[in-house]
């Protein structure tokens with residue numbers, strides 16, 4: 221762990237220093253600056269580090285990042301974890317302390333407090349839910365440790381409790397799903413039909429659930445013939461998605477569309493539909509709309525089971541690293557940064573699949 225002058229400052233002095241420097245919370249900005257009188261070129265420095273610096277010195281220079289991850293509930297999450305782990309490596313100048321919260325916010329709060337105790341350089345959180353963060357983030361702020369939020373958002377009373385957020389526009393994803401369905405029904409001359417929809421929601425209270433549910437609900441108002449029969453959470457997992465879909469199929473005889481708020485729940489729903497002797501996908505009875513667009517969703521579309529997946533990009537490792545590097549240099553960073561995403565219908569799947577990175 222790197223400690224310098226700033227690491228010894230009191231929290232109040234630290235806040236004052238950050239305000240004065242216009243830096244949005246880098247604890248270590250000053251500690252990485254070259255000492256006065258340093259004249260070596262970058263290349264010479266690298267060379268010197270290779271030959272002269274003892275191993276322990278190199279270790280000392282690593283930026284310590286504590287990352288509290290949601291869990292391992294989906295393919296998206298696996299890709300996200302992989303992106304973070306392959307970015308925050310010792311070779312790249314980091315020591316990553318990774319914590320899997322197993323989808324429980326209480327575990328995240330413990331992890332963050334642990335990071336504070338270990339006096340890490342940065343805390344990165346992929347939050348399970350939006351609310352409940354004020355107290356622990358105040359503790360991080362008091363300790364002078366910058367917090368970066370990734371993927372889902374947080375809802376805090378004071379925005380200065382985190383330095384930056386990067387992730388997806390989940391509301392837009394919900395809008396995109398409705399726009400796709402409207403077009404699809406039109407192309408299939410079903411615009412005047414009554415359309416019955418069920419939704420498998422993600423973890424209740426997570427931004428990905430809130431945005432996708434609200435986005436669909438808002439835009440559905442333009443389609444008076446569409447009816448949302450029921451929404452229930454499948455916790456973003458395949459097993460729970462299957463279980464909830466089984467119960468939907470028992471309750472409702474005439475489901476036209478399933479909206480699964482992630483691919484893994486859609487896979488579970490597809491299994492349930494097949495087990496009930498029904499069909500789905502472009503040639504089947506039930507339309508499957510999903511979110512994430514992970515590799516397995518493309519396989520499902522190619523197999524003819526899924527109709528569309530609205531992209532949600534999990535490759536946040538390099539994005540978070542870029543934020544940290546800017547903070548290290550004392551540069552300002554965007555408080556909120558959305559990632560650009562697309563919509564992948566089944567008829568594009570075979571062509572797109574080879575280009576996918578996750």
Ligand code: GYE
Nearest residue numbers: 293294296372428456482
């Ligand atoms: O859609 C889902 C994962 O927060 C965007 O979490 C993420 C969501 C993603 O479990 O598959």
